[in-house]
Amino acid sequence: MVSKPFTVNLSKPIVFQVGHLGEAYQKWVHQPIGSKDGPRFFANDFCELLTRTKWWVIPLVWTPVVCWLAFVSVQRGLTPTEAASAAVGGIFIWTLLEYCLHRFLFHVKTTSYWGNTLHYLLHGCHHKHPLDGLRLVFPPAATSILCVPVWTMFKVLATPSTAPALFGGALLGYVIYDCTHYYLHHGKPSKGYGQFLKRYHLNHHFKTENKGFGITSSIWDHVFGTFPATKVGAS
Structure with missing residues (x-):
């Protein structure tokens, strides 16, 4: 007897269901649902709360950290100009x-x-669920975990005085990235670079998910050959 393929029930907490999709998961997850209302992730209310983040939380939490890191570099001997230059380098690395x-x-x-x-x-x-506005930016707790290996990398590769400002620049790049990402989904740029980025990113979501990995810029897609071959469609 052939068993029926597993079907996700969107009316129930979803996270512990998707694993049962097995090899069908990749196809399922790249068939977007256009509703602005995302599904419930967990039955537990506290766990559910941790998955939801307003976009403005990102600059509110991380901008003071960026400023503090630049201050640490100045305290360790960099001039303000040198700290600013290191931060710009960190943004590029980001x-x-x-x-x-x-x-x-x-x-x-x-x-x-x-x-x-x-x-x-x-x-x-x-x-x-690309239009779920509360699960578009990274929760600060998740970002903190990802920061650990990045900070370790900067400590190994840079001097003790340069590393904080360099890392602060990368963190500022992340803040710009997450705010830009939110805007590309929920803002309405009518012209210029913003309109290009919105079309470019929506093309990644709705046409070619294996191309167009840049969010704030398409430069690395050009460098590594993942720029979409087809014309980026209108939003």
């Missing part, structure tokens, strides 16, 4: 991190129960 995280981590192929479950929490939910 654009590469943004691309690599999106391409190689957020779009990793999974088929196992826990692989599908973790991928859905990390990024799959955004592709399945």
Whole structure:
């Protein structure tokens, strides 16, 4: 007797269901649902609360940290100009991190129960429900975890005085990224670079999810050959 393929019930908490999709998960998660109302993730109210974040929380939480990191570099001997230059370098480094995280981590192929479950929490939910405004930016707790290896990298590669400002710049790049990402989904740029980025990103969601991994810029898609071959459609 052939068993029926597993079907996700969107009226019930969804996170612990998606793992059962197995190899069908990749196809399912890239068939977006256009509703602005996202599904419930967890039965537990506290866990559910942790998955929802207003966009303005990101600059509110992280901008003071960026300023403090720049101050630490000045306290350790950098001039304000040198600290600012290091921060600009950190922003540039972030654009590469943004691309690599999106391409190689957020779009990793999974088929196992826990692989599908973790991928859905990390990024799959955004592709399945791209208009869910409360699950578009990263919750600060999740960002804090991702900050650990990035900060460690800067400590190893940079001097003790430069590393904080460099990391602060990367963190500022992240803030710009998350706010830009929210705007591309919920804002209405009518012309110029903003309109290009919106069309470029929506093309990634609705046409070619394996291309166009840049959010704030398409530069690394050009460098690494993942710029969409087809014309980016209108939003």
